[in-house]
Amino acid sequence: EPEVTQTPSHQVTQMGQEVILRCVPISNHLYFYWYRQILGQKVEFLVSFYNNEISEKSEIFDDQFSVERPDGSNFTLKIRSTKLEDSAMYFCASRGTDTQYFGPGTRLTVL
Amino acid sequence: GESVGLHLPTLSVQEGDNSIINCAYSNSASDYFIWYKQESGKGPQFIIDIRSNMDKRQGQRVTVLLNKTVKHLSLQIAATQPGDSAVYFCAENNDYKLSFGAGTTVTVRA
Numbered sequence: 001e002p003e004v005t006q007t008p009s010h011q012v013t014q015m016g017q018e019v020i021l022r023c024v025p026i027s028n029h030l031y032f033y034w035y036r037q038i039l040g041q042k043v044e045f046l047v048s049f050y051n052n053e054i055s056e057k058s059e060i061f062d063d064q065f066s067v068e069r070p071d072g073s074n075f076t077l078k079i080r081s082t083k084l085e086d087s088a089m090y091f092c093a094s095r096g097t098d099t100q101y102f103g104p105g106t107r108l109t110v111l
Numbered sequence: 112g113e114s115v116g117l118h119l120p121t122l123s124v125q126e127g128d129n130s131i132i133n134c135a136y137s138n139s140a141s142d143y144f145i146w147y148k149q150e151s152g153k154g155p156q157f158i159i160d161i162r163s164n165m166d167k168r169q170g171q172r173v174t175v176l177l178n179k180t181v182k183h184l185s186l187q188i189a190a191t192q193p194g195d196s197a198v199y200f201c202a203e204n205n206d207y208k209l210s211f212g213a214g215t216t217v218t219v220r221a
Binding site for chain 2: 004006031033035041042043044045048056091095098099100101102103104105
């Protein structure tokens, strides 16, 4: 069964450093999403992406964040200058018709 | 603003019993709802969904009920198994931007 994959599973970085989180969506899906989940809290929407551009973004998704689909298979989330409060699980999701399917997540730890 | 929430943060259930997980939502315009299951260290896993033109939908061992009058959603799991232990989230779909509730942790007792 097709699934969304994410790498790395765990990323540790120093505050102020740039990180890139990678996702491979399900191959025939056209809609892509990033969500995050701070430990013990609910999953929060960050951004949606379709046709090589951002469809919608939340107030969390500020200028430090960017997304890209660099090729036909990958979908990335970049955080330019990480802050302590960026520590969270980051989930990628993709959608074909209605249902969003989530990847296993990347745990980002900012020290 | 809109919010989606679950009534109880934890639920302990005896193996073999039925589980009922509740969720309240506030956006009466929402037309699509999804239940996800999240096991420790994993991403949300789709369980079942329901559109607002329905009040009940059944899957394998799971049933979702939607009461639009009181803006309430529930997930029923029949014959709960140890593998059902997880955090369960309801999510409200607004133009395919999901708003998640806080989650209910289900623990299955042997």
